Amino acid sequence: MVSTRAQAGVGAEPDFPWGRAPYPVLVADAAGVLTQRNEAAQVLLPAACPGAELADVVPGWLASAHRSMCLAGLEGGREPEVPLSGGIEGRRFEAHFSLRGDGTVAWWLVDDTDHQLAREALRMEREQTAFLAAASSTLLSSLNLGRCMDVTAQMAADHLADAVLAIAPARGRRLPVVSCLRGGTPTTSQEVVDPDEVPGLGEALRGFPPVPSRWIDASAAPRWMIPEDFGPIGAIVITPLPGHGVPAGALVLLRKEGSAAFTEEEEVFARLFAARAGAAMSAARLYAEQTAITEVLMRDLLPPVLHQISGVDFAGSYRPSADHERIGGDFYDVHPGVAEGEPSLVALGDVCGKGLEAAVLTGKIRNTLHALLPLADDHQRMLTLLNTALLSSHHTRFATLVLASAARKGNEVRVRLTSAGHPHPLIIRANGTVEEADTRGTLVGALPDISARTTTVTLAPGESCILYTDGITDARGGPLGDVLFGEERLKRALAECAGMPAEGIVEHVQMLASQWLGNRDHDDMAVVAISAPRSHHLSAVDGHTRGRYTA
Amino acid sequence: MTILPPAFHLTTVETRHAVRIEITGDLDYDTADLLLEEATARLSARPGLEDLHLHCAGIGMVDSMGLSILLMIGRRANAARVRLHLDDRPAQLDRLLSITGTLEYFTAQPATGAAATHLDTAESPAAATATERRTRASGPTGPDATT
Numbered sequence: 001m002v003s004t005r006a007q008a009g010v011g012a013e014p015d016f017p018w019g020r021a022p023y024p025v026l027v028a029d030a031a032g033v034l035t036q037r038n039e040a041a042q043v044l045l046p047a048a049c050p051g052a053e054l055a056d057v058v059p060g061w062l063a064s065a066h067r068s069m070c071l072a073g074l075e076g077g078r079e080p081e082v083p084l085s086g087g088i089e090g091r092r093f094e095a096h097f098s099l100r101g102d103g104t105v106a107w108w109l110v111d112d113t114d115h116q117l118a119r120e121a122l123r124m125e126r127e128q129t130a131f132l133a134a135a136s137s138t139l140l141s142s143l144n145l146g147r148c149m150d151v152t153a154q155m156a157a158d159h160l161a162d163a164v165l166a167i168a169p170a171r172g173r174r175l176p177v178v179s180c181l182r183g184g185t186p187t188t189s190q191e192v193v194d195p196d197e198v199p200g201l202g203e204a205l206r207g208f209p210p211v212p213s214r215w216i217d218a219s220a221a222p223r224w225m226i227p228e229d230f231g232p233i234g235a236i237v238i239t240p241l242p243g244h245g246v247p248a249g250a251l252v253l254l255r256k257e258g259s260a261a262f263t264e265e266e267e268v269f270a271r272l273f274a275a276r277a278g279a280a281m282s283a284a285r286l287y288a289e290q291t292a293i294t295e296v297l298m299r300d301l302l303p304p305v306l307h308q309i310s311g312v313d314f315a316g317s318y319r320p321s322a323d324h325e326r327i328g329g330d331f332y333d334v335h336p337g338v339a340e341g342e343p344s345l346v347a348l349g350d351v352c353g354k355g356l357e358a359a360v361l362t363g364k365i366r367n368t369l370h371a372l373l374p375l376a377d378d379h380q381r382m383l384t385l386l387n388t389a390l391l392s393s394h395h396t397r398f399a400t401l402v403l404a405s406a407a408r409k410g411n412e413v414r415v416r417l418t419s420a421g422h423p424h425p426l427i428i429r430a431n432g433t434v435e436e437a438d439t440r441g442t443l444v445g446a447l448p449d450i451s452a453r454t455t456t457v458t459l460a461p462g463e464s465c466i467l468y469t470d471g472i473t474d475a476r477g478g479p480l481g482d483v484l485f486g487e488e489r490l491k492r493a494l495a496e497c498a499g500m501p502a503e504g505i506v507e508h509v510q511m512l513a514s515q516w517l518g519n520r521d522h523d524d525m526a527v528v529a530i531s532a533p534r535s536h537h538l539s540a541v542d543g544h545t546r547g548r549y550t551a
Numbered sequence: 552m553t554i555l556p557p558a559f560h561l562t563t564v565e566t567r568h569a570v571r572i573e574i575t576g577d578l579d580y581d582t583a584d585l586l587l588e589e590a591t592a593r594l595s596a597r598p599g600l601e602d603l604h605l606h607c608a609g610i611g612m613v614d615s616m617g618l619s620i621l622l623m624i625g626r627r628a629n630a631a632r633v634r635l636h637l638d639d640r641p642a643q644l645d646r647l648l649s650i651t652g653t654l655e656y657f658t659a660q661p662a663t664g665a666a667a668t669h670l671d672t673a674e675s676p677a678a679a680t681a682t683e684r685r686t687r688a689s690g691p692t693g694p695d696a697t698t
Contacts, residue, residue, distance in 0.1 A: 398619055442651070446626075
């Protein structure tokens with residue numbers, strides 16, 4: 001023992017060859033007394049002179065490692081799989097040991113501070129990437145703006161701050177705000193405030209680049225920005241949520257007083273998150289706007305609900321080609337006569353093409369016909385004017401349609417029918433025979449000159465006139481799946497409808513066509529029935545006013 | 552009933568004063584544009600053209616879009632002072648044209664004396680073959696142009 005201490009020193013001695021080794025080396029005996037150390041160790045731990053107790057001069061983790069190593073018996077000591085490590089003087093070291101022949105232990109200290117820092121940075125980076133990926137997939141799975149704002153606030157509160165406000169651009173004077181505390185659930189509110197009163201918020205909502213957090217005075221935050229029971233605010237970050245061309249809102253991150261302030265890296269990361277959240281929110285907003293526009297359009301384009309007008313029964317049914325579209329290329333309308341007893345005008349037609357384009361043309365035709373109602377006595381003139389209105393040099397999208405003017409005359413209903421390139425209207429007589437109305441004409445919208453021939457049919461009580469579009473007769477299906485429903489099958493089906501009320505016939509035809517189709521694709525299908533009700537004529541009481549009817 | 556409809560394709564035969572396009576398959580929403588492109592290309596490529604024949608025997612279903620395209624070809628042919636002929640129409644096509652009131656438009660083209668002779672040359676296979684051989688140098692267009 002004494003002789004060992006006597007040898008203590010720094011230099012290349014035979015049993016201590018590491019005097020000038022670049023790594024700190026400490027040698028200690030089984031009793032925990034430091035016996036030797038090299039130059040590098042002297043620089044790192046100036047107090048560690050030979051003869052000192054190891055526990056007094058090196059950090060606890062190294063002293064206890066040495067102790068447990070000696071307790072375990074020097075022979076059993078092996079390098080652990082994960083090297084021992086700990087801090088010394090603000091840096092981080094790995095400690096490797098080697099057993100020496102004289103029963104002492106040499107500790108090699110390897111500085112791995114930079115390695116640790118890199119590992120830590122990598123872990124943070126991975127966490128952030130995972131968080132951003134999770135944020136993207138959660139945000140993009142919803143096209144609901146409210147839900148997107150909730151998710152944004154909640155995710156940001158759990159990862160970036162103590163509390164978060166997601167603020168959408170103002171609607172009128174209201175500012176939609178979703179706020180969320182860390183670990184809490186998001187709450188929505190509408191704040192009637194001026195965003196420009198908060199430094200940085202007005203700019204963020206207008207899409208300007210974010211103001212650095214250190215420039216924002218946390219104490220200037222207005223009351224509405226501070227969640228209940230939050231206490232004083234330590235730091236604020238306000239980041240714009242960039243959208244598709246327009247700002248989608250702003251993200252406000254709050255930290256409590258006493259929490260760490262936002263670092264520059266955290267602010268940059270908040271912007272990365274905001275970019276994703278903003279994209280999702282603006283996609284959701286676009287979708288919501290589109291849905292609203294489609295709904296407005298569809299409200300006007302949807303076929304009307306029909307009923308009895310002036311003693312004539314009307315019924316209609318429409319099934320668009322794609323069930324989710326609800327509007328398409330077929331249409332029908334019933335315009336009541338100007339006065340009671342005047343003929344009502346029915347228009348049923350089919351526009352060439354599909355989807356929204358067809359629906360827009362349909363709307364044009366319905367509006368034009370509506371404007372031409374004063375001329376309803378003269379179907380040819382109506383059709384000629386409609387044709388002129390529709391003609392376009394760019395395309396030959398045409399429409400075929402039937403005009404029917406129906407008026408009650410006593411018990412009967414008189415119907416004037418004009419086809420403009422449309423399948424013949426069919427008349428169901430009381431005895432079950434089905435007749436084709438003798439009218440034909442040219443389609444409208446494609447040719448400069450058109451002609452049409454009008455016919456008049458009289459319906460006895462219980463008899464009906466059926467207008468339909470070729471979606472019914474062209475329905476492909478049947479047992480083999482490739483047969484057209486066809487006009488003959490339609491006539492046979494209608495023959496069985498003799499005496500049925502208008503609504504019943506329309507439903508029956510649509511049902512048969514649907515059964516024929518099964519689940520196959522089909523064109524738009526529209527059917528309208530004009531029926532003379534089986535009703536009693538109540539004669540006028542004073543003989544001057546017009547009679548009334550019961551259904 | 553289970554035979555699939557033949558895939559849509561067009562075969563174009565050019566003669567001195569006429570162009571004949573043979574149509575095979577359904578003329579509908581998905582295919583009609585191809586016919587319009589082909590016919591428009593022929594009309595603009597041949598300023599001196601007198602007759603455009605659409606050979607319809609191989610046509611399957613014609614939907615409203617198909618008819619719309621035929622009307623467009625009619626309009627463009629008219630503008631180019633070319634007579635449009637719909638030849639060998641199947642009964643189904645005739646029925647569609649008749650219901651929509653367009654049969655007269657497609658069949659009652661203003662006829663001049665020359666029309667009949669060109670029609671004859673185009674519809675006689677031998678003559679078509681002969682003329683086609685003469686014009687081959689200027690660019691044959693169909694894979695089986697001689698039918």
